Protein backbone atom coordinates (compact mmCIF):
# COMPACT_ATOMS: atom_id res chain seq x y z
CA UNK A 1 0.00 0.00 0.00
CA UNK A 2 3.01 2.31 0.15
CA UNK A 3 2.08 3.79 -3.22
CA UNK A 4 -1.23 5.03 -1.84
CA UNK A 5 -1.09 7.86 0.59
CA UNK A 6 -2.56 8.21 4.00
CA UNK A 7 -5.75 10.22 3.44
CA UNK A 8 -8.54 9.89 0.93
CA UNK A 9 -11.11 12.63 0.42
CA UNK A 10 -14.34 10.70 0.82
CA UNK A 11 -17.79 12.29 0.43
CA UNK A 12 -16.64 15.66 1.64
CA UNK A 13 -14.19 14.69 4.38
CA UNK A 14 -10.59 13.56 4.68
CA UNK A 15 -10.68 9.92 5.77
CA UNK A 16 -7.92 7.49 6.64
CA UNK A 17 -7.04 5.16 3.75
CA UNK A 18 -8.43 2.12 5.63
CA UNK A 19 -11.83 3.74 6.17
CA UNK A 20 -12.56 4.78 2.58
CA UNK A 21 -14.81 1.78 1.85
CA UNK A 22 -17.97 1.13 -0.13
CA UNK A 23 -20.67 -1.51 0.12
CA UNK A 24 -20.37 -4.67 -2.02
CA UNK A 25 -23.88 -4.06 -3.34
CA UNK A 26 -23.00 -0.61 -4.63
CA UNK A 27 -24.52 -0.09 -8.09
CA UNK A 28 -21.14 0.94 -9.57
CA UNK A 29 -19.55 -2.45 -8.86
CA UNK A 30 -22.29 -4.31 -10.68
CA UNK A 31 -22.72 -2.01 -13.67
CA UNK A 32 -19.63 0.20 -13.84
CA UNK A 33 -21.76 3.27 -13.13
CA UNK A 34 -18.95 5.62 -12.22
CA UNK A 35 -17.11 8.51 -13.80
CA UNK A 36 -13.54 9.40 -13.01
CA UNK A 37 -10.51 11.51 -13.82
CA UNK A 38 -6.75 11.03 -13.93
CA UNK A 39 -4.80 14.13 -12.94
CA UNK A 40 -1.15 14.80 -12.19
CA UNK A 41 0.47 16.92 -9.55
CA UNK A 42 4.09 17.96 -10.10
CA UNK A 43 6.82 19.14 -7.80
CA UNK A 44 7.81 22.68 -8.84
CA UNK A 45 10.11 25.35 -7.39
CA UNK A 46 6.96 26.89 -5.91
CA UNK A 47 5.84 23.65 -4.30
CA UNK A 48 3.44 20.98 -5.62
CA UNK A 49 1.17 22.13 -8.46
CA UNK A 50 -1.75 20.32 -10.07
CA UNK A 51 -1.90 20.50 -13.85
CA UNK A 52 -5.19 21.69 -15.37
CA UNK A 53 -7.13 20.81 -12.23
CA UNK A 54 -10.21 22.84 -13.12
CA UNK A 55 -10.41 21.36 -16.64
CA UNK A 56 -10.33 17.85 -15.17
CA UNK A 57 -13.02 18.57 -12.60
CA UNK A 58 -15.15 20.20 -15.29
CA UNK A 59 -14.79 17.07 -17.40
CA UNK A 60 -15.73 14.94 -14.39
CA UNK A 61 -18.97 16.91 -14.15
CA UNK A 62 -19.52 16.65 -17.91
CA UNK A 63 -19.02 12.88 -17.81
CA UNK A 64 -21.37 12.62 -14.83
CA UNK A 65 -24.06 14.62 -16.62
CA UNK A 66 -23.89 12.27 -19.58
CA UNK A 67 -24.82 9.39 -17.26
CA UNK A 68 -27.24 11.44 -15.13
CA UNK A 69 -24.95 11.03 -12.12
CA UNK A 70 -25.56 14.13 -10.01
CA UNK A 71 -22.32 15.02 -8.24
CA UNK A 72 -23.21 16.71 -4.95
CA UNK A 73 -20.05 18.91 -5.02
CA UNK A 74 -19.39 21.71 -7.49
CA UNK A 75 -16.19 22.06 -9.50
CA UNK A 76 -14.69 24.63 -7.15
CA UNK A 77 -15.30 22.47 -4.07
CA UNK A 78 -13.65 19.49 -5.78
CA UNK A 79 -10.64 21.61 -6.79
CA UNK A 80 -10.17 22.94 -3.25
CA UNK A 81 -10.62 19.42 -1.84
CA UNK A 82 -7.91 18.11 -4.17
CA UNK A 83 -5.47 20.81 -3.10
CA UNK A 84 -6.21 20.15 0.55
CA UNK A 85 -5.68 16.41 0.03
CA UNK A 86 -2.26 16.93 -1.59
CA UNK A 87 -1.29 19.26 1.27
CA UNK A 88 -2.45 16.82 3.93
CA UNK A 89 -0.82 13.78 2.31
CA UNK A 90 2.42 15.77 2.03
CA UNK A 91 3.04 14.44 -1.47
CA UNK A 92 4.86 16.30 -4.22
CA UNK A 93 4.74 14.42 -7.52
CA UNK A 94 1.60 12.31 -7.56
CA UNK A 95 -1.31 10.99 -9.60
CA UNK A 96 -4.80 11.99 -8.51
CA UNK A 97 -7.90 9.90 -8.98
CA UNK A 98 -11.28 11.55 -8.41
CA UNK A 99 -14.27 9.25 -8.92
CA UNK A 100 -18.03 9.73 -8.59
CA UNK A 101 -20.24 6.66 -8.54
CA UNK A 102 -23.63 5.24 -7.66
CA UNK A 103 -23.59 3.67 -4.22
CA UNK A 104 -26.13 1.23 -2.80
CA UNK A 105 -29.89 1.49 -3.00
CA UNK A 106 -31.05 -0.98 -5.60
CA UNK A 107 -29.52 -3.69 -7.72
CA UNK A 108 -31.80 -2.87 -10.63
CA UNK A 109 -29.93 -1.54 -13.63
CA UNK A 110 -31.94 1.68 -13.33
CA UNK A 111 -30.15 3.40 -10.43
CA UNK A 112 -33.34 4.96 -9.01
CA UNK A 113 -32.37 6.47 -5.67
CA UNK A 114 -28.78 5.21 -5.48
CA UNK A 115 -26.73 7.87 -3.69
CA UNK A 116 -23.90 9.49 -5.59
CA UNK A 117 -20.64 9.18 -3.68
CA UNK A 118 -17.38 10.90 -4.48
CA UNK A 119 -13.79 10.25 -3.55
CA UNK A 120 -10.36 11.60 -4.44
CA UNK A 121 -7.14 9.69 -3.82
CA UNK A 122 -3.45 10.44 -4.36
CA UNK A 123 -1.16 7.74 -5.71
CA UNK A 124 2.54 7.54 -6.25
CA UNK A 125 2.32 5.96 -9.69
CA UNK A 126 5.49 6.88 -11.61
CA UNK A 127 5.61 6.56 -15.42
CA UNK A 128 2.33 5.14 -16.78
CA UNK A 129 3.65 3.12 -19.72
CA UNK A 130 7.23 2.88 -18.37
CA UNK A 131 10.23 5.12 -17.73
CA UNK A 132 12.05 3.35 -20.51
CA UNK A 133 9.20 4.05 -22.96
CA UNK A 134 9.23 7.77 -22.08
CA UNK A 135 12.87 7.92 -23.10
CA UNK A 136 13.40 5.23 -25.70
CA UNK A 137 9.90 4.78 -27.09
CA UNK A 138 7.09 2.29 -26.56
CA UNK A 139 6.31 -0.85 -28.53
CA UNK A 140 2.61 -1.01 -29.24
CA UNK A 141 0.30 -3.44 -31.00
CA UNK A 142 -2.92 -3.04 -32.92
CA UNK A 143 -5.59 -4.59 -30.77
CA UNK A 144 -7.90 -7.33 -32.00
CA UNK A 145 -10.53 -5.50 -29.91
CA UNK A 146 -12.23 -2.61 -31.73
CA UNK A 147 -12.96 0.70 -30.06
CA UNK A 148 -16.64 1.00 -29.08
CA UNK A 149 -18.64 3.54 -30.99
CA UNK A 150 -19.87 6.81 -29.50
CA UNK A 151 -23.44 5.77 -30.20
CA UNK A 152 -22.99 2.88 -27.74
CA UNK A 153 -21.27 4.95 -25.03
CA UNK A 154 -20.36 8.62 -25.22
CA UNK A 155 -16.62 8.12 -25.80
CA UNK A 156 -15.77 11.73 -25.04
CA UNK A 157 -16.63 11.06 -21.39
CA UNK A 158 -14.58 9.11 -18.85
CA UNK A 159 -16.90 6.48 -17.44
CA UNK A 160 -15.78 3.29 -15.70
CA UNK A 161 -17.90 0.63 -17.45
CA UNK A 162 -16.63 1.42 -20.95
CA UNK A 163 -13.03 1.01 -19.74
CA UNK A 164 -13.53 -2.75 -19.97
CA UNK A 165 -12.89 -2.20 -23.67
CA UNK A 166 -9.48 -0.64 -22.82
CA UNK A 167 -8.80 -3.37 -20.28
CA UNK A 168 -9.26 -6.13 -22.85
CA UNK A 169 -6.98 -4.32 -25.26
CA UNK A 170 -4.14 -3.70 -22.80
CA UNK A 171 -4.37 -7.22 -21.34
CA UNK A 172 -4.01 -8.63 -24.83
CA UNK A 173 -1.10 -6.28 -25.66
CA UNK A 174 0.81 -7.15 -22.49
CA UNK A 175 0.18 -10.88 -22.94
CA UNK A 176 1.90 -10.61 -26.32
CA UNK A 177 4.87 -8.70 -24.89
CA UNK A 178 3.94 -5.16 -25.99
CA UNK A 179 3.87 -2.02 -23.82
CA UNK A 180 0.45 -0.80 -24.94
CA UNK A 181 -2.47 -1.39 -27.29
CA UNK A 182 -3.80 0.73 -30.12
CA UNK A 183 -7.51 0.38 -30.78
CA UNK A 184 -8.95 0.81 -34.26
CA UNK A 185 -12.53 1.69 -35.11
CA UNK A 186 -14.92 -0.68 -36.88
CA UNK A 187 -13.84 0.87 -40.22
CA UNK A 188 -10.16 0.31 -39.33
CA UNK A 189 -9.38 4.00 -38.87
CA UNK A 190 -7.22 4.72 -35.83
CA UNK A 191 -9.02 5.49 -32.56
CA UNK A 192 -6.67 5.71 -29.56
CA UNK A 193 -4.65 3.81 -26.97
CA UNK A 194 -6.20 2.07 -23.98
CA UNK A 195 -5.60 5.27 -21.99
CA UNK A 196 -3.99 7.69 -24.42
CA UNK A 197 -4.62 9.82 -27.51
CA UNK A 198 -2.36 9.37 -30.49
CA UNK A 199 -0.47 11.84 -32.69
CA UNK A 200 1.67 11.23 -35.72
CA UNK A 201 4.16 13.50 -37.45
CA UNK A 202 4.81 13.54 -41.17
CA UNK A 203 6.98 16.11 -42.94
CA UNK A 204 7.08 18.19 -39.74
CA UNK A 205 3.26 18.44 -39.50
CA UNK A 206 1.47 16.91 -36.49
CA UNK A 207 -1.76 14.97 -37.04
CA UNK A 208 -4.37 13.68 -34.63
CA UNK A 209 -8.01 12.62 -34.81
CA UNK A 210 -11.15 13.88 -33.02
CA UNK A 211 -14.49 12.72 -31.61
CA UNK A 212 -15.59 11.39 -35.00
CA UNK A 213 -13.02 8.63 -34.33
CA UNK A 214 -14.73 7.71 -31.03
CA UNK A 215 -11.95 9.06 -28.84
CA UNK A 216 -11.78 10.82 -25.51
CA UNK A 217 -10.92 14.44 -26.26
CA UNK A 218 -7.91 14.45 -24.01
CA UNK A 219 -6.86 17.45 -21.97
CA UNK A 220 -3.23 16.71 -22.86
CA UNK A 221 -4.19 16.56 -26.55
CA UNK A 222 -5.53 20.11 -26.44
CA UNK A 223 -2.57 21.29 -24.33
CA UNK A 224 -0.26 19.95 -27.04
CA UNK A 225 -2.09 21.88 -29.76
CA UNK A 226 -0.91 25.09 -28.12
CA UNK A 227 2.62 23.83 -27.53
CA UNK A 228 3.03 22.54 -31.11
CA UNK A 229 2.18 26.01 -32.40
CA UNK A 230 4.46 27.67 -29.89
CA UNK A 231 7.32 25.50 -31.10
CA UNK A 232 6.61 26.82 -34.60
CA UNK A 233 4.89 23.76 -36.09
CA UNK A 234 1.42 23.11 -37.48
CA UNK A 235 -1.12 20.47 -36.54
CA UNK A 236 -4.08 19.05 -38.41
CA UNK A 237 -7.10 17.27 -36.98
CA UNK A 238 -8.41 14.53 -39.26
CA UNK A 239 -9.20 10.84 -39.32
CA UNK A 240 -6.07 8.68 -39.33
CA UNK A 241 -5.80 5.56 -41.47
CA UNK A 242 -3.46 2.63 -40.87
CA UNK A 243 -1.59 3.79 -43.95
CA UNK A 244 -1.04 7.23 -42.34
CA UNK A 245 0.24 5.50 -39.27
CA UNK A 246 2.69 3.24 -41.06
CA UNK A 247 4.03 6.02 -43.27
CA UNK A 248 4.54 8.48 -40.40
CA UNK A 249 7.99 9.82 -39.48
CA UNK A 250 7.10 9.82 -35.77
CA UNK A 251 4.21 8.58 -33.64
CA UNK A 252 3.47 9.26 -29.99
CA UNK A 253 0.86 8.76 -27.31
CA UNK A 254 -0.28 11.48 -24.94
CA UNK A 255 -2.38 11.64 -21.81
CA UNK A 256 -2.29 13.04 -18.29
CA UNK A 257 -0.69 9.83 -17.02
CA UNK A 258 1.31 8.94 -20.15
CA UNK A 259 2.39 12.56 -20.73
CA UNK A 260 4.19 12.47 -24.11
CA UNK A 261 5.28 8.88 -24.78
CA UNK A 262 7.19 8.27 -28.02
CA UNK A 263 6.24 5.14 -29.99
CA UNK A 264 9.11 3.33 -31.71
CA UNK A 265 7.36 0.19 -32.93
CA UNK A 266 3.86 -0.83 -34.00
CA UNK A 267 3.61 -4.62 -34.19
CA UNK A 268 6.64 -5.53 -36.32
CA UNK A 269 6.78 -2.14 -38.07
CA UNK A 270 9.56 0.23 -37.00
CA UNK A 271 8.40 3.84 -36.70
CA UNK A 272 10.93 6.16 -38.42
CA UNK A 273 14.39 4.94 -37.49
CA UNK A 274 13.01 2.79 -34.66
CA UNK A 275 13.94 5.29 -31.95
CA UNK A 276 12.07 8.07 -30.14
CA UNK A 277 11.39 10.82 -32.70
CA UNK A 278 13.28 14.09 -32.30
CA UNK A 279 10.21 16.33 -32.61
CA UNK A 280 8.37 14.12 -30.15
CA UNK A 281 11.20 14.52 -27.65
CA UNK A 282 11.23 18.28 -28.23
CA UNK A 283 7.51 18.44 -27.47
CA UNK A 284 7.95 16.16 -24.47
CA UNK A 285 10.63 18.49 -23.07
CA UNK A 286 8.36 21.51 -23.56
CA UNK A 287 5.51 19.68 -21.83
CA UNK A 288 7.70 18.74 -18.87
CA UNK A 289 8.98 22.30 -18.54
CA UNK A 290 5.43 23.57 -18.32
CA UNK A 291 3.97 20.97 -15.96
CA UNK A 292 7.04 21.28 -13.73
CA UNK A 293 6.53 25.04 -13.45
CA UNK A 294 9.59 26.14 -15.40
CA UNK A 295 7.64 28.54 -17.63
CA UNK A 296 5.87 31.37 -15.87
CA UNK A 297 3.72 32.03 -18.92
CA UNK A 298 1.98 28.73 -18.23
CA UNK A 299 1.44 29.12 -14.49
CA UNK A 300 -2.19 29.70 -15.53
CA UNK A 301 -2.46 25.92 -16.07
CA UNK A 302 -1.07 25.06 -12.64
CA UNK A 303 -2.95 25.07 -9.33
CA UNK A 304 -0.26 25.60 -6.73
CA UNK A 305 -1.35 23.92 -3.53
CA UNK A 306 0.09 26.75 -1.46
CA UNK A 307 -2.44 29.22 -3.00
Ligand SMILES: Cc1ncc(COP(=O)(O)O)c(C=O)c1O
Nearest residue numbers: 195196197216218219220255256
Ligand atom coordinates in the same frame (compact mmCIF):
# COMPACT_ATOMS: atom_id res chain seq x y z
C1 LIG B 1 -9.04 6.29 -23.48
C2 LIG B 1 -8.25 7.53 -23.20
N1 LIG B 1 -7.96 8.38 -24.20
C3 LIG B 1 -7.25 9.50 -24.00
C4 LIG B 1 -6.79 9.84 -22.75
C5 LIG B 1 -6.01 11.11 -22.54
O1 LIG B 1 -6.80 12.05 -21.86
P1 LIG B 1 -6.17 13.18 -20.95
O2 LIG B 1 -5.14 13.86 -21.78
O3 LIG B 1 -7.32 14.07 -20.66
O4 LIG B 1 -5.60 12.53 -19.76
C6 LIG B 1 -7.07 8.99 -21.67
C7 LIG B 1 -6.57 9.32 -20.34
O5 LIG B 1 -7.30 9.58 -19.47
C8 LIG B 1 -7.83 7.83 -21.89
O6 LIG B 1 -8.12 6.99 -20.88
